[in-house]
Amino acid sequence: MTDHLDDRAPGHLSDTPDDPRDDRRDLDLLRAADPVSATEGPWRDRPLNAVAERGLNQLLHRTRTRRARRRVLLWAEAAAVALAAVLALTLPDLGAASATAAPSALHPRAGSAAVPLGLLVERAAAAARDGEPALRKGARVQTWSLALDSGPDADRPVTLPEEREVRWRPDGSRTERVSSDGKLLSTRVYPPSWSDVPPQARPPHTAAALRAYLTDGFDGGVARRADPLTTQEILEFLPSLLETWTLGARESAALVELLADTGGLRPAGAVTDRLGRSGQAYVLDSPGEHLRYMLILDPANGEALGLEQTFTKDQPDFAVEAGDVMEYNAWRR
Template sequence: MADELDLLRRANPVPSDDGRFHDRPLDQHAERRLNQLLHSGRPRRLRRWVLSVGTAAAVGVTALTLLLSGSATTPAVAAPRPLQIESGSTPVPLGRIAARAAADRSQRLRQGTHTQTWSLSMTAGPGAGRAVTVPEERVVRWQPDGSSTELVVATDPRRPGRPVITGADPVPRTVEDGHVLSRRTFPPSWSDAPPQATPPRDTGRLRAYLDELDPTGPLSTSQLLDAVSELLDNWTLGSRENAAVVRLLADAKGLRPAGAVTDRLGRPGQAYVYEDTAHAVRRMLILNPVTGAVLGLEDTVTKDDAEFGVRAGDVMSYSAWMR
């Protein structure tokens, strides 16, 4: 146990001097920091222990996670199928999307976000089973005085209007789509550190901005995708910021164009795939083909793992960002 605690202390996923965690409860970004430990190349046994810590943190941080365990348990919300590339579609290079985004002037930068998320959590060990988080929609809006509001509702984009699951009670129960899970107002808060600081519009400064979100070193392609996700969980980007993001992605190694796809909200997009072979995960980034805005990010398992009860093709998580 001492080794694992030392690992977490060195990783320091929620630094005490980080302004993002002042004056408000911890959010899903703390969980993301813990989950980043999975991509550190550490021994498999230790990485699995950290995963269980990350799952527990999700319960404590968001109070919206449903944990279903036991070998005979069937997940109450089935994992969605992976998004499929449209047959015969022509992949569009990221450089071309970047050029289109640079010419677009239709969108303005706005602090705050509107997202839909879903994820599959896992624990290892005898009798362990799979767990799902509540499909939820989150809207964050900031006011001129620095205060903000957050509304989180239960939703399942696969079955609009159908019940979903909440883990807020001791016994999991169904709630209707659109049911308010939480509604919070935060007092004025300012920070000049990312992600609360205004994102820059040029590629070089944006790279430095995203590097601050993960101070472990130069960002790998997978870490860059995580950093962009964290940015989008805090800001709705304007046209110039979108162009800067796409230019950065165009330089990322291993992110290849895959073709046209319709995302989980029914929006047409272009898919770009990164194969994280070290961790058996396929990451699909979806961009608006005209504006370059990031529409979604989906992670899919590429290798069976009997200990966790996952199979190749299982969706681990997805996020969909809206304006």
């Protein structure tokens, strides 16, 4: 299991002291994240694997971010002002291009040609023949996530944008910089990690080996499961993998081949992602959870550009409507 430090980790920019009322709000948010049902819904019960651990740590981070943003919204006294600021989001500190944190789901362009996943496997394999670009440990990812309230008086969720840059050193230590709304939120330095469990372990560059690797990561490296990973499980593990590694051409080709072999993704046509890049959309529906996954791949080489999770059914307890984006990840080189 990957290592996680508290807010006193070296290099962390400390937050201001918390109000006890904020702690109670944090507990309310954590309770709200508990599954509504043990068998269905996006928060259903699961073992605490690597994906669940990542989600828990993101939730803990978002509660701190949300407290600060609530104060801003109250001070502004207008949600429209906050939305306008989000729509004009620019992150110059990390050298990123302008990005729009739109709350609506992305849609493939009408009438655009859909590239079959099998054809993309061939293109990715051809692009990977010279092995360039190579695999690199470290990542740059931009995320847009819903901050949810719960209960009958819950407010409509606000989309929170964030950019994270992870740089690794030869000794295994790493620095993580987190920005939001164009402001640097924190810089944290983590000591060397001795974990050999995915995503810390080096990902392989063949489809068969990558399947075993992702299985180990999804199950926390505890025991090898008998049944193969589903496409949904592969997609759920991708954010953890791509927050640690920037895949090379061979690893990207292996991922596309694995997804094609597993099946379930349907080509949906060309789409422009939230960073303005052209890609091909591949969609998977999860009716039991009322979610739709849209994976965006580079049509030339199969590189993963983004992953969007969208609600397909209203969730009144969280003031969520069908079509709301629960989370979006955009990966950059």
